[in-house]
Every structure is written in C-alpha cells, then in structure tokens.
Amino acid sequence: MSLLETNQIVYSKHKEEGWLPATVESAQEVGGDRSAVLRLESGDRVHLKGLSSDDDKWCLADQQSLLGTDDMVKMDALTEGSVLHNLRVRYRDYTIYTAVGSILVAVNPYQPLPRLYDEARMRVYSAAATDATPPPHPYHLMELAYRGLVSDRASQSILISGESGAGKTETTKYLLQYLSVRAGDGGSGGSVGVAEAVVQQNPVMEAFANAKTSRNNNSSRFGKYIKVELGGEGGVCGGHVTTYLLEKMRVVQQLPGERNYHVFYQLCAGANAAAREELGLEGGAESFALLTGGGCTAIRGVDDAAGYRLLQKCLGSLGLGEEARESLVRVLAAVLHLGNINFDPLEIRGQDAGSSIAGGLADVTLQHAARLLGVPPEKLVTSLTVALIGNAADGASGAGGGGGGRNSNFSVSVPLNVEAARAARDAVAKAIYAAAFSWLVGKLTLPRCAVCSAYGDSSSDTQFIGILDIFGFEAFGTNSLEQLLINYANERLQQQFNFFVFKLEEQEFQAEGLSAVYVDECRVEWTDNSEILSLLEAKPMGLLSLLNEEATLKNGTSENLVKRYRQGFDGAPCFCNRMPVRGGATLDEAIFGVRHFAGEVYYTVTGFVEKNRDAVPVALADLVLDSSDRFVSQIVLYCTVLYCARPGELWGTTTDACRELLPHDILFEFVRFCAA
Ligand SMILES: Nc1ncnc2c1ncn2[C@@H]1O[C@H](COP(=O)(O)OP(=O)(O)OP(=O)(O)O)[C@@H](O)[C@H]1O
Numbered sequence: 001m002s003l004l005e006t007n008q009i010v011y012s013k014h015k016e017e018g019w020l021p022a023t024v025e026s027a028q029e030v031g032g033d034r035s036a037v038l039r040l041e042s043g044d045r046v047h048l049k050g051l052s053s054d055d056d057k058w059c060l061a062d063q064q065s066l067l068g069t070d071d072m073v074k075m076d077a078l079t080e081g082s083v084l085h086n087l088r089v090r091y092r093d094y095t096i097y098t099a100v101g102s103i104l105v106a107v108n109p110y111q112p113l114p115r116l117y118d119e120a121r122m123r124v125y126s127a128a129a130t131d132a133t134p135p136p137h138p139y140h141l142m143e144l145a146y147r148g149l150v151s152d153r154a155s156q157s158i159l160i161s162g163e164s165g166a167g168k169t170e171t172t173k174y175l176l177q178y179l180s181v182r183a184g185d186g187g188s189g190g191s192v193g194v195a196e197a198v199v200q201q202n203p204v205m206e207a208f209a210n211a212k213t214s215r216n217n218n219s220s221r222f223g224k225y226i227k228v229e230l231g232g233e234g235g236v237c238g239g240h241v242t243t244y245l246l247e248k249m250r251v252v253q254q255l256p257g258e259r260n261y262h263v264f265y266q267l268c269a270g271a272n273a274a275a276r277e278e279l280g281l282e283g284g285a286e287s288f289a290l291l292t293g294g295g296c297t298a299i300r301g302v303d304d305a306a307g308y309r310l311l312q313k314c315l316g317s318l319g320l321g322e323e324a325r326e327s328l329v330r331v332l333a334a335v336l337h338l339g340n341i342n343f344d345p346l347e348i349r350g351q352d353a354g355s356s357i358a359g360g361l362a363d364v365t366l367q368h369a370a371r372l373l374g375v376p377p378e379k380l381v382t383s384l385t386v387a388l389i390g391n392a393a394d395g396a397s398g399a400g401g402g403g404g405g406r407n408s409n410f411s412v413s414v415p416l417n418v419e420a421a422r423a424a425r426d427a428v429a430k431a432i433y434a435a436a437f438s439w440l441v442g443k444l445t446l447p448r449c450a451v452c453s454a455y456g457d458s459s460s461d462t463q464f465i466g467i468l469d470i471f472g473f474e475a476f477g478t479n480s481l482e483q484l485l486i487n488y489a490n491e492r493l494q495q496q497f498n499f500f501v502f503k504l505e506e507q508e509f510q511a512e513g514l515s516a517v518y519v520d521e522c523r524v525e526w527t528d529n530s531e532i533l534s535l536l537e538a539k540p541m542g543l544l545s546l547l548n549e550e551a552t553l554k555n556g557t558s559e560n561l562v563k564r565y566r567q568g569f570d571g572a573p574c575f576c577n578r579m580p581v582r583g584g585a586t587l588d589e590a591i592f593g594v595r596h597f598a599g600e601v602y603y604t605v606t607g608f609v610e611k612n613r614d615a616v617p618v619a620l621a622d623l624v625l626d627s628s629d630r631f632v633s634q635i636v637l638y639c640t641v642l643y644c645a646r647p648g649e650l651w652g653t654t655t656d657a658c659r660e661l662l663p664h665d666i667l668f669e670f671v672r673f674c675a676a
Contacts, residue, residue, distance in 0.1 A: 004036045004051070009061045011081025012038045012046050019059070019081035021066055022046065065089070070136055071099040099136040102144070103501075108167040117174055119181070126182055138174040142465075146182055149463050150234040157466040161493055163598070164472045165216035172226070172469040173199065179228060179465060183236045194239035198226055201241065201444050203314045207263040207307065208437050209246055214257050214476065217299050221247035221261070223470030223489070229462055237462065243441050244470065245489075247482050249611065251433045252339065252426040254294035255478070261433075262307060264291055265298075267332055270308020279333035280368040290339035290429070318444055327631035331436050334372035334632075338429045340365040341384065343421045354415025355385050373432075374629030383619040384428075385421050387414045423610070428620045432636065439635040468493075473598045481547075481611045484603050487596055488536050488544070494529050494597050529597040532574045536594070541568060543594075551612045558590070562605040565592050576600060 004010065004027040012022040022038035025045070029035075034051040038058065048057055062075040065082035068089035069075060075082055087107055090098055096107045115121065116137075125139040130147070134140055145156035158175060160168045180196045206218065213219040223244035231237040254260055268285040276282055285297040298304070315325050342358035357366055361377055370377035388411045416424060473490045474483045539545045546564055550556040569575035576593025593602045627633040 004034075004058070009063075009066065010038065010058050011061050011079065011085060012040060013057045013081075014040075018084050021061055021085060022058075062086075068095070069098075070095075071101070071133070072105075073099070073101045095135075097136040097138070104136055104138065104141050106138070106162075106167055106171055108165070108170075117177065122178055122181055125178070138171050139178045142175045142178045143182065145465050146179065146234070149230060149465060153463060155463040155466070157468065159468045159493060159496075160470075161490070161497070162472045163215075164213065164219055164474055166472055168469050168472060169218075169220050172467055173202065175467055176226070176228075179236075183228075183230060183234060194228055194236045197318070198228070198239060198241065200314055200317060203307075203310050204318065204440070204444060205243075207266055207311045208261055208440060209243070211250055211254075211261050212257075212259040212294075212296065212299050214255065215474075217302065218262075220469070220471060221250055223468075226467045226469070227464045228466075229464045231462055241441070241444070243437075245485065246434055246437055248430040248434050248614075249480070249482060251335065251430045252290060252293075255476070256294055257296055258294035259296055259299070260291050260293070262304070263311065264288075264332060264336060265304045266308035266311055267329055269304035270306075270312075271329065275329070279329065279372070280337060280364070281333060288336045288340060290336055320443060324443075324631070327629070328436060328440070330372045330629070331432060331632060331635065334369055335429050335433050337365045337369035337372065338425055338432075341369060341425055343385070343418045343425075345418050346415070352417065355418045355421045357381050357385065372629075373624060374627035374632050375623050379623055383617065383623045384424055385416050386619065387416055387420070387424070387617055388412070388619050389414050424617045424620060427614075427616045428624065430614075431616045431621075432624065432632075435635045473596070475599060475601045479601055479603045480606075481603075481608045483601065484536075484543070484594075484608075487594070487598075487601060491529055491533050491536065491597060495533055498528060527597060532594065532596060535569065535572060535574045543569075547608060547612055551609050556609050558605045558608045558610070561609055562590055562592055565605075576602070 004024045006024055006027055008024045010022055010024060011019040014020045020040050022040050025037040025039045027034070027036040033049070035047070035049045036051060036058075038046040038048065040046065046057075048055075051057075059079040059081040060077040062077040062079070062082040064075050065072075065077075065086035066089070068086055070090075072078065072083060072086060075086070087098055087105065090096075091107050091109075094109060094113055096109050096113070098105045098107075117139075121137070122139055124134055125137065125143045128134045128140075128143070141158060145158060148154060149156050160171055162168050176198050180194075180199065205222075205224070206220075209222040210218050210220050225242045225244070227240045227242075228236055229238035229240070250258075250260060259265065265285050267279075268281050268288075268291070271279065271281060285291045291297055312325060315328075316322075320328075341363070343355040344358045346353045346356045357363055359366065361381060366377055366380065370380045373380070470489055470493070471486045474486050476483065534542065536543050537545075540549070543565065546568065547561060550558075550561045550564070565575070566577050570577050574595045576595065588604070590605045591602050592605065593600055621636075624636045625633055627636070
C-alpha cells in the first residue's frame with residue numbers, strides 16, 4: 001500500500017501558516033523511495049521526496065477539521081495539522097472557543113467580540129439541559145463545574161494554562177462573571193458578592209502586579225488561585241485569593257520595551273497637584289530611574305491617570321480608608337525615590353573606601369526617600385553604604401517588635417563599594433514593594449465562609465470552585481531565574497495534565513490489553529515531561545537543589561553554579577550544554593538550556609544566586625522596621641523585610657515559594673475535575 005494515495009486530502013507543513021490542507025495529486029514509490037506531489041488550495045504544488053511514515057512534512061487530515069468541529073474529540077485523525085487547522089477555520093468566523101472533551105481551547109481574538117459575554121449568553125448556558133452540548137464557552141465550563149458541585153457535593157477546580165498573552169486572565173474574569181450571576185452571589189445588606197468582589201479586586205491586583213512586557217501590555221507578573229466557597233444550596237458564602245511569586249525584580253529592572261508595575265505610572269499620572277508636591281512626583285514618570293529602565297513609560301491606548309482614579313475607587317470600595325490609601329502611595333513614592341539615589345566611589349588617601357551618596361546628605365531624592373519612609377536621612381545613608389557583618393547582623397529582629405533591640409555580640413562595619421551599595425538599595429526597594437503588595441493582598445481578603453474558616457476546607461457542608469490563573473510559559477530573548485521558576489511551575493501543571501488526561505487513561509487501556517490511548521480508534525501521542533521535572537527538582541542533583549546549595553555557600557556565585565550545571569548534567573537529555581549557535585556567533589558561557597515540554601529555553605545564569613538569596617542588608621531592614629511611619633514599619637514587619645533579614649531561613653525562599661505553588665488541595669481538586 002502506498003503511503004499517500006492520489007486524491008487523498010492531507011495537511012502539508014507550511015513555513016508561515018503552520019499546516020495547510022492539500023490534495024495528493026500523485027504519489028509513487030520507486031525502488032523503495034517514496035515521493036508525492038501535493039496541491040494546496042492556492043494551486044501551489046509541494047513536491048515531497050524520501051517520505052517515511054513519521055514524516056514531518058505532511059500529516060493526516062481529519063474530514064471534520066476541514067470545515068471545523070466544535071469538539072475535537074470527535075475527530076478521527078487528531079494530528080497537529082487537523083487541530084491547528086480546525087482552530088483556524090473556526091477563528092475565521094470569530095469562533096474563538098473549541099472543546100476537546102472537558103478541556104476548553106481559547107484563541108485570543110485581541111479585540112472585543114460583541115454579545116459573546118452578555119446576560120443573554122449566560123442564560124443559554126444556565127438553562128441548557130443536562131444532556132445538551134451548547135457551544136464551547138468559559139460559561140459552559142463554569143456551568144459544568146457548578147452543576148458538578150451542586151449535584152455531587154464535590155469541590156471543583158479549573159486550571160487555566162497558556163503562554164504569556166494567551167488570554168488566561170481574561171478567561172478568569174469571564175468564569176468569575178458567570179459564577180457571580182449563576183450562584184446568585186449578590187452579597188447581603190448592600191455589600192458586593194464574593195465573585196463580584198474578586199472581579200472588583202482585579203484593577204487593584206492588576207495595578208500592583210501587572211506590567212507591560214514584550215508579549216502583553218497587561219501581563220500578570222504573579223500567580224493567583226481564587227477559591228469561591230459555596231454552601232449547601234449552591235449559593236456563594238465566602239472566598240479566598242492566594243497569590244504566588246510576584247516578580248520582584250521588575251521593581252528595579254525592566255527589559256527594553258517593558259515597564260515597571262502599572263501602579264507607579266498611574267500614581268505619577270493621576271495624583272493631584274498637592275499630592276505630587278507632597279510625594280515629590282512633579283517630574284512625572286520620566287524622572288524616575290525605576291520607571292525608565294525599559295525606555296517606555298506610556299502604553300498606547302492606556303490612560304494611566306484614569307487607571308489611578310479607578311484604583312482609588314476600587315481600594316475604597318474594598319474597604320481601604322483614605323489614610324491607608326495615602327500611606328500606600330507614600331510607600332510607592334518612597335520606592336521611586338530610593339531608585340533615584342546614586343552612589344559615587346569614595347577614596348581616602350588614594351585607597352578605595354567604599355561609596356558615598358551622590359549629592360550627599362542634602363540630595364533631594366535622598367531627603368524625599370527618607371521622609372516618606374519615616375527614617376532619619378543620615379541613617380539611611382549609613383545603611384545604604386555600610387554593611388554590618390557579625391553575629392549581630394546574622395540574627396533576626398525581635399519578632400513583633402519595632403526592630404532594633406538586637407542582642408548584639410559583635411559586629412563589624414564594612415564600607416560597601418558602589419556596586420554593593422546599589423545592590424543594597426535595590427534589595428530594600430524590592431522588599432518594601434513586595435511587602436506593600438503582600439499587605440494589600442491580605443487586606444483584600446474576601447469574606448470567608450464561617451464553616452471554611454473554622455474547619456479549613458474539609459467541611460462536608462461547604463465546597464468550593466477553584467480557579468488557578470498563573471503566569472504562562474515564557475521564552476524571551478534573555479531568560480533569567482524568574483523564567484526558570486515560571487517554566488518550572490508550568491512543567492508541574494503540564495505533568496498534572498498529562499497524568500490525569502493521558503497516564504491514567506493509558507493504565508486503563510493497558511489493563512484492557514491495549515498498548516496506547518486511543519480516541520475513536522485514533523492513537524493519541526503525548527509527551528511525558530517527568531524527565532524535565534527530574535532535571536529541575538531532583539534532590540540533591542537537580543537544577544534547583546544545586547541553586548539552593550550554591551546560595552548557602554559563603555562564596556557561592558552564579559558563575560560557579562553554571563559550571564556545576566555543565567559538569568553535572570552533561571549529556572542529560574533535557575539539558576543543553578552545547579553552545580547553541582545563533583547567527584554564527586556562539587553564546588556566552590553563562591548560558592544553559594532546558595528542553596521544556598513547550599520548547600527549548602536558554603537561561604542566562606547571571607544573578608541566579610543573588611536573586612535566590614534575595615537578601616536585604618540587616619542594617620536596612622532594621623532601619624525601616626524602626627520607621628517613625630507606622631504604616632511603613634507595619635507592612636515591613638508584616639512580611640518581607642523581616643523575613644529577608646534572616647539569612648539562614650531565607651535561602652531557597654524563591655524556589656520554595658514556587659514549590660508551594662501547587663498545594664495539595666489544588667491538585668486534588670484538579671484530579672477530581674479531570675476524572676469527572
Ligand atoms: N476573550 C478575549 N476577548 C478579547 N480580547 C482578549 C480576550 N482574551 C484576551 N484578550 C486580549 O489579550 C490581552 C492579553 O490577555 P491576558 O492578559 O488575559 O493574557 P494572559 O494569558 O493572562 O497573559 P500573562 O500570562 O502575560 O498574564 C488582553 O489584555 C486582551 O486585550
């Protein structure tokens with residue numbers, strides 16, 4: 001039998017279009033050498049030579065995919081060409097949602113689509129008969145989750161996955177919007193409902209934790225897991241939002257074309273004249289080093305001043321009083337001024353003697369930073385330019401106290417050179433911002449159901465619907481530790497997906513004597529990513545373990561780390577040790593690659609160890625804890641700086657935070673959702 005048959009419809013690989021339908025015009029086999037001529041719809045011909053059965057130049061075309069089917073489980077030939085062409089055909093009519101059984105695939109339209117998310121559309125899904133299959137839509141997904149919860153009294157989770165800019169956060173909003181209406185979540189006594197409150201939190205969360213990246217003007221730089229708790233009658237009774245892994249580095253560094261967090265630009269554009277004067281913002285966003293690193297302060301079509309007004313309104317309606325809001329913006333302005341502090345090298349009698357603040361004690365930006373942080377300027381100067389080393393510097397600040405009061409045994413003051421002083425400045429700016437964000441998230445906590453609060457989530461009377469919206473897989477021109485952790489999280493999610501969609505199925509098939517998973521007699525191919533995960537998380541010899549270990553070594557460096565990677569993983573199937581060649585030039589020694597499930601990514605190891613330590617110099621941590629501004633000391637005490645001031649506990653924080661990303665209850669509920 002010939003490999004291809006004349007007049008057969010197949011998909012032909014295309015450089016720009018991915019896959020295009022084509023008719024086999026002729027196919028032949030001469031002396032074991034197979035060739036074919038395919039005719040595309042445009043009339044162009046593709047000549048294929050030396051064909052084999054696992055050829056990547058063509059693939060089988062499913063008949064239904066040629067016209068577009070709403071559920072790809074119905075396809076006989078579930079090939080890459082069929083899947084992609086099916087999505088393309090539907091997208092031509094702006095049909096952006098397609099089902100694959102209980103999975104919903106969304107194609108980002110990058111434009112508002114009329115009547116796709118209105119109340120009439122909601123009614124279609126809430127009124128649909130149990131055995132009906134209405135068009136694929138996030139509302140349908142939520143309806144299934146809701147019905148599953150009500151009928152089985154079982155919690156449900158929806159996992160949203162996709163690369164940066166794919167539309168995860170937008171989809172989360174539609175899911176919540178539907179649940180809010182469906183579960184009659186109207187709140188009580190004039191208060192907003194839980195799902196509605198989550199929607200109202202969005203502008204706040206987005207202002208503080210979203211930013212313009214090269215992929216997405218409003219990219220979430222954190223992960224969130226939203227739990228909406230429902231009582232016996234299926235009505236919303238509480239909720240909870242957990243956030244993960246805010247990208248702190250962005251506060252002090254942005255890639256070309258990217259911005260810092262929206263809130264800074266909103267504040268600069270939206271604060272009134274009196275506030276601008278009080279906060280020292282008269283020069284606007286352009287006057288701050290932390291806001292201009294990416295060379296971009298405005299986003300076309302985005303009104304930052306309007307964003308600021310909306311933010312203030314949302315903060316107010318979520319219960320944050322005027323005083324708290326003012327304190328919050330003072331902290332933001334303080335971070336901006338901290339970022340403008342510069343250092344000069346200091347020499348005493350021709351000898352390197354550390355660094356000094358450019359402009360000295362009278363420097364306006366130093367004065368602003370000190371005033372807004374509620375610390376004496378001269379102490380800020382000392383803490384930025386001198387490090388304390390010794391027992392006293394290694395201990396933690398007294399918990400619950402306002403800092404100070406250390407039981408010092410001994411400490412030595414070491415002057416910091418310009419580079420180290422900049423690092424100290426950046427560390428405290430990041431820590432203060434992260435502390436403000438964590439504090440804010442804590443403040444925005446939703447009303448919790450009394451039963452869930454009292455008994456955790458194990459109560460049999462109350463179930464929840466969980467929505468996990470995390471950062472998508474990332475592969476930029478330059479990738480750092482943030483990308484490695486984000487991609488690690490996505491590998492873990494992919495593993496869950498593989499396990500419950502394919503592996504369990506495969507075990508069942510094997511028990512029945514079949515060697516692979518088949519859908520309607522069509523063999524389903526899938527790639528197991530456990531080797532990649534083992535490369536990342538194996539103990540003691542995984543990429544993350546070695547990173548944690550290197551960070552605990554006094555002389556640990558990122559240069560040393562990459563050497564250990566190269567030696568330790570040479571020849572490992574998912575590790576790229578070779579120098580990849582791009583445009584003829586070999587890449588830097590500091591780069592290593594990982595073959596992720598979604599593709600190969602090269603990481604620049606520079607700064608890995610420092611980022612993982614994430615240490616704030618003790619003197620600076622103490623200083624802000626001692627702030628005369630109650631709000632500053634409160635938020636700092638609340639979380640990050642206090643935590644960061646304990647080197648022994650700190651190491652490994654970043655990776656541990658990532659590991660926490662998938663607490664068991666999410667996985668457990670995701671399993672149940674997939675299995676249902
Ligand atoms: N269903 C949709 N309809 C219209 N526009 C959409 C839709 N989904 C996404 N978009 C557009 O795409 C942009 C990016 O979407 P979104 O922020 O949800 O991506 P994401 O996957 O969450 O990205 P990241 O991982 O970077 O946070 C949105 O700002 C919006 O303009």
